[in-house]
Amino acid sequence: MTIQDINKTYSRIIEWLDRKELKNAFDGLQGLIAGSGHYDFQDKLNELQETYKYMLRYRMDGIQDPMQEQIYRQIQASTYELADMVKQKALAVDSPLYFYSRRRSLKQSCAVSYTYLYQQLSSEPDIQAAHADISAKQQLEAASLTLFNKIWISGPLTTEEVCELQAILQDTEMPESVGCQVVSALLLSLEEYFDKEKMTLLFDAASSQKQEISVRALIAILLVLYKYRKRTSLYPFISDRMHALAEALPSFSQTIQTIILRFILSRETEKISKKLWNEILPGMMKLSPTLGEKINLKDLNPEQLGDEMNPEWQDSIFADKELSRMMTEFSELQMEGADVLHSTFVHLKNYPFFREIGNWFLPFDAGHSVLTSGFKGNQNELHLFEQVTQTSFMCNSDQYSFFLSMLQLPESARTAMMGQFDGQAAEMLRQNQEELQEKHSKVEQIAGRYIQDLYRFHKLFPSHLDFDDIFTYTLDFHHLAEVKPFISDAVSLTAIAEYYLRKNYFQDALNIFEELIQQDNENDILYQKAGYCRQMNGDLEGALKDYLHADLLNPNSKWIIRRIAVCYKTLKQPDKALEYYHRYEVLNPDNLSVQISIGHCHLELKNYNEALKYYYKVDYLDTTSHKAWRPIAWCSFLTGKYDQARKYYKKILEAQPNTQDFLNAGHTEWVLQNNKAALAYYKQAVEKEGGDWFKFYKQFEQDIADLKNAGIEEEEIPLMLDQLRYML
Known part of the structure; x- marks a missing residue:
């Protein structure tokens, strides 16, 4: 059986299990076991089939068993797990994918126990020596990387291994970076296959008193829940642990919401990179005071169905200003926390430091041996560059890239650069850092940087194509059954929907607005926004239906009245459009655009003399544009x-x-x-x-x-x- 055959068969098995077609899944598993020659899984498959046959027989005989549903879930979950294990073993020897090749090459170096690594990492004399001795520091860093790799390439964890890892996570004296690496390794391993024990460890990490570890673990939990959303309902402990976290963490729902918004913002990264290279930088090169073209596109039909939002919504969504200069727009994106630096650091991930997969997720530490050895003890220089990275929206990965790139400069060039940072520059850096802290909470900063670290890895790691790119998915976490209970309130859903709306993800926003309308069908603003989303998706008839509903609830909204008029006009119903234009005219009689649109409606209805009356009025009042x-x-x-x-x-x-x-x-x-x-x-x-x-x-x-x-x-x-x- 070729590697391609193994992957195709496995995919079909998972599809059958997702559709609860267990007989087909069993047959597929039988073929996978026979084709790969791994008959050591045959007994487990036979056991699952026999249990399922007995359950069906009882069911068909009408025998009521209160445990039947639980048994059915256990059979499904065990079949998923068996399929994962068979695939893993079938690919273990020959697969060229990075995970399997590294598992083979790291087998010897990762043979040590978790307890042994724990002892290395928690040895107080070693930690103290590391501050003074670069070799001791390197030994601790090596132990941390070994721990990362061991978790990442591991198979299903045993009870003993889970206890050993729990001891590491629960040790409050352990450096925070170690817990962060445990979380990232668990996430990367779970991306390869689902292991309920590793999922349990993520929940343990989410309960950590150290915020960096906790937030990273919550991000990892959401990603795993999304990836395995078709099977997570088979594990009741997941829902139980989610509710336990909600009780233990006062800001749990708010943190989940923050993470969701940050993932929505990550969708903008490629657009921002293109905008930077195609518009902002070229614009800076040719910017001139004479810039400004006179465009007359609206002369013939000024009432096209535009994309401007209702100004009245600005009380509830972020103000999306018309920025007069491109650099101001770039600054706004920065302050919002958008990933504006991705394109800058694309070519700065080739240093030997990034050959270790664990270093892509490592929290930034200016005291890392790869940096301190390069700066040769120049603490002032090191401290200055650390200030720069802390105030520049850089994620952890980019901060390492920045420092490593500085190390490529001659020492004289770095010294000259330092000389340009006088006391005033240092004060500006301090103010920028304070502004960043005021603008974004600690959770926002942690989540934003870690998501950007994940983005860098999935886009820039040399073997990134061997990993499932999570950022190609919708990642609509708010639809997950395990997450819904904590963000299904109107306030949370509205915040997410309006963020989608602001970022022009209209279908995603519409899905939530429809859900909110089910909760509150007397809210005209919800119908307005739903209509706007449909309009921007090209569904004018659906938009008109929502706008008409909003008009029934609030007949005094000029924005809605005009939207309805333009919808009817665009749909070639000028008689109905006229009705609403005249309503708008009563509320705003001096609007020339509406006057000319009324004329156009009469023109389409062949009421030429009536149309002329309105055109004459516009021509009389408008002495400049002559539209x-x-x-x-x-x-x-x-x-x-x-x-x-x-x-x-x-x-x-x-x-x-x-x-x-x-x-x-x-x-x-x-x-x-x-x-x-x-x-x-x-x-x-x-x-x-x-x-x-x-x-x-x-x-x-x-x-x-x-x-x-x-x-x-x-x-x-x-x-x-x-x-x-x-x-x-």
Whole structure:
């Protein structure tokens, strides 16, 4: 059986188990065992099948057994676990994947017990010596990496091993970094296969008094719950431990919410990187005071269904300002905690330090031997660079990259750099650090940095393709059954939904707004936001339905009234659009955009004289943009006021004419029997299209009916067009 066959068979088994098709799963497992030759699992498979057959027989005979549901769950869970074990053993010898190759190469170095490593890491004389002796420090760091690797490549943990690891996690004297590494190793191992004992250890870590360990463990728990969401319900202890954590940690729900928001923000990383390289940096290179183009896209139809949010929502969601300068926008992203530095450090992960997988998750320590040995005891230099990293939003991984890159500079260059940091610069660094602490809570900072560390690993680790990239998934943790009880309240869900909304993840936001509407169907704001999400997803009919519901609940919202009007107009129902535009007109009679939109509705309804009234009003009140000239000219043509149409087209052509302007001016001259002028305008229209006759004719063809209504004989049309061709 090839490696590809093993993986395909395993995937099918998991799919069958997810659908609770146990007979198919058993058959698939039988094939996997036979194909891989690992018959030592046969007895376990036979036992599971026999138990399942007995359960089915009792069920079919109508025998009531209060333990039946529990037995069914245990069979399913055990089958999942058996499939994992068979796959692991089948791939152990030959798989080139990084996990299996490292498991083979590290087998000897990780043969020591957890108790032995615990003793190494907790030896007080060794810890004290490490501060003074670089070799002692290196020995402790090596022990920590061995612990990480041993957990990562381990199989299902025994009861004894669980107790040994619990002792490490519960030791309050143990360096915090050790507990953090235990958590990351457990997470990485659980990404390979599910082990309920390792999951139990994550819950133990989440109960730690050390916040860094606790928050990291909660992040790991959420990721594991998401990855195995089809099977976690088979383990009742998970729900029990979640509730126990909620009782033990006063801010449990708030921390979960913070983590969820941070994962939503991580989705922005690639967009931010592209924006940085494609817009911000090039923009800085060519920025000039003359920047500013005049765009007139709304002249013909200013009431397109825009994407502006209701200003009234700003009380409940973050203000998304129109930033006047690109650097200000970048600064805002930084202050929000967005991962703005990912692209900066992409090429700074090739140092030997990052060859050890455990170092990608290591909490930053300026006293790490790889740094202190490089700075050769220059504590002032080390302290300064540490200040820089602490105030620059760098995650742990990037802080190591920064220090390692500084070590590549000649000592003279580093000294010169230090000389530029006077007392004022140091004060600025201190103020930046205080601002960061005020803006983001400790939990936000820990979660943000650890999620960025995880992001770096899954995107930049040399063998990252051998790992399941968690950041390619939706990661909608709020839908997980084990998480829902703690964030299903309206306040938590609203915060998550509005963060999705702000970041333009409209479907994710809509899913939550729909859930909130089920809880409170008298809240017009929820219907507004649901409608807005549908609109931005292109579902105008669904958006209109929500907007109409919001209007019933709050008939005085100008934003909603106008949205409904524009929806009807976009859906080609100008008569209904007019009803709502007139309602808006009562509330805001001087809005010229609405006035011209009313005119457009009358135009579509062929109420040309009524349309002209509104266009005249706009033209009278708006003495600068002249956006009403084109509709006045065309309506004048349609109503037989050809001299007036000619007057307006003359003004339009003196400004910035487009193809349609030349075309309509030509129509006007033709109807006024000025054929030569008509031909000249038609020729300019073709030239405006780059000489493309077919583009010109496509537009001309749409106006033939109007030309006939204006008195142009049908047989004259091909003659005019042929004459035009001869002129081109």
